[in-house]
Amino acid sequence: MSVNITHTRGYSHVQKAAIAFGAVFLLVGILGFIPGITTNYDMLHVAGHHSEAQLLGIFNVSVLHNIVHLIFGVAGLLMARTLTAARAYLIGGGVIYAVLWLYGLVIDRDSQANFVPVNTADNWLHFVLAVAMISLGVTLTRRMTATADSTATQPPQ
Incomplete structure (x- = not known):
């Protein structure tokens, strides 16, 4: 019996997962510049804790914050091209x-140290993103690393 296996890219x-995160970050970066989706848009500052603009009325944003999301989104889409880069992303x-x-x-939110700016909602979103991204990066490549390890330790035939 012959089995024909075709490989599709x-x-x-x-x-x-990297594409999904990249696309969401890109979208969030764009939405941060849209009045109405970003409340208090007239209070959007370039950077710093004085920016009172809030994405969806919840998350503090500034021009810098939005640009960081845009860059992070583009990075995710570009790094998704290879398995290793997607994992690293x-x-x-x-x-x-x-x-x-x-x-x-740890920062005082009313100080110059809060240059991004962040609030409590941002902090907990950052926590959730950290857990989700690390977990996905590790679990979705566990099989790949286990296969690579077992192939490296097997003697040539």
């Missing part, structure tokens, strides 16, 4: 968001 699960991005979460917890 598709995206792996980790690449799809998810895990590395998750680590960045974990650091931002911790940073948001």
Whole structure:
């Protein structure tokens, strides 16, 4: 009995996750510049804690914050091209968001240190993003790394 296996170029699960996160960050960056979706749009500042603009009326944003989302989104879409880069984007991005979460917890929100700016909703979103991105980056590539390890340890035939 002969089995014919055809290989089609598709995206792996980790690449799809990187595309999804990249697309969402890109969308969030764009929405941050749209009055109505961003409340108090007239209070949107370039950077700093004085920006009172809020995406969806919940998350503090500034021009800098929106640009960071746009860049992070484009990075996700570009890095999704390869499995290794997609994994690095998810895990590395998750680590960045974990650091931002911790940073948001320790800074005085009314000080110059809050240059992004962040509020409580941002902090907890950063925490959720950190957990989700790291978890997906690790779990969606666990099989890949296990296969690579077992192939490396098997003697040639």
